[in-house]
Amino acid sequence: MSAHRVVHRSRLPAGEPTSRPARPGGAVSTAAEKARQAPENGRVAARGRGLTKTYGGGEATVVALDDVDVDIAEGRFTAVMGPSGSGKSTLMHCLAGLDTVTRGQVWVGGTEITGLGDRALTKLRRDEIGFVFQSFNLLPTLTARENITLPMDIAGRRPDPQWLETVIDTLRLRDRLGHRPSQLSGGQQQRVACARALASRPRLVFADEPTGNLDSRSGLELLRFLRRAVDELGQTVVMVTHDPRAAAHSDLVLFLADGRIVDEMPDPSAEAVLERMKRFEPTRQS
Numbered sequence: 001m002s003a004h005r006v007v008h009r010s011r012l013p014a015g016e017p018t019s020r021p022a023r024p025g026g027a028v029s030t031a032a033e034k035a036r037q038a039p040e041n042g043r044v045a046a047r048g049r050g051l052t053k054t055y056g057g058g059e060a061t062v063v064a065l066d067d068v069d070v071d072i073a074e075g076r077f078t079a080v081m082g083p084s085g086s087g088k089s090t091l092m093h094c095l096a097g098l099d100t101v102t103r104g105q106v107w108v109g110g111t112e113i114t115g116l117g118d119r120a121l122t123k124l125r126r127d128e129i130g131f132v133f134q135s136f137n138l139l140p141t142l143t144a145r146e147n148i149t150l151p152m153d154i155a156g157r158r159p160d161p162q163w164l165e166t167v168i169d170t171l172r173l174r175d176r177l178g179h180r181p182s183q184l185s186g187g188q189q190q191r192v193a194c195a196r197a198l199a200s201r202p203r204l205v206f207a208d209e210p211t212g213n214l215d216s217r218s219g220l221e222l223l224r225f226l227r228r229a230v231d232e233l234g235q236t237v238v239m240v241t242h243d244p245r246a247a248a249h250s251d252l253v254l255f256l257a258d259g260r261i262v263d264e265m266p267d268p269s270a271e272a273v274l275e276r277m278k279r280f281e282p283t284r285q286s
């Protein structure tokens, strides 16, 4: 679908994990994994081992994640798909340090975040991770530009001006920078939210249904921008989506079912993803 397979990474920091660990068992050690575009430098941006997340207790226990091993390759675009309730958002939130796991370990870059105190975790999220959610979470009293730079302003950091301009232009926000969210369309608000997530050039961008509230043109532009952020700027993107066409912009699709990674697809096409998703239909709840 998108011509994006050449990856240039000129911005890789030193000192990160240098090899992918052995992965005993589980979907991530299948033949498909060998076909996956393993990063030449072997770096992982985020890693989960034995991730288990349960809610409730006794007979009412819900297992949202069931012993998941996962590596998110640095400088790649990973999509996460699966039926409703399969654990996609939970996986993303646990990898991003927005939620805690019941068992297991999570690393972001070289830092194990499981067990980190609130303060250290907040700092790591602020410095290393950008979030794009379906709900835009913009502050209504601030202009688009102020919303975009707010996280950096709070952190007392100055955006790289050139990068910020690139983000603003690519997301076609230049003539909207002085507008407040109520004066923007849904698509424009989502683009502001995306610009905010990318403004600090975070190592890792997590996007939860980022195109869910967008018309198809705005959605396509957002996906192309995320693709560019990966190909041209070496960023790492993890996107939860229900849309096979959106997933086709990624390098690798991870398929979840019942809290486990049950399959993965490198270099996905929308058609192949749709076909794979159809195999979940009998157990689908929505």
Ligand SMILES: Nc1ncnc2c1ncn2[C@@H]1O[C@H](COP(=O)(O)OP(=O)(O)OP(=O)(O)O)[C@@H](O)[C@H]1O
Residues within 6 Å of the ligand: 055, 056, 062, 063, 064, 082, 083, 084, 085, 086, 087, 088, 089, 090, 091
């Ligand atoms: N706070 C919670 N309390 C109890 N159960 C929860 C909670 N959050 C999630 N769950 C359950 O955990 C499971 C996984 O939820 P999750 O939101 O990760 O799924 P999902 O794949 O992202 O779903 P969807 O595609 O519908 O957004 C579901 O069965 C859900 O009902």
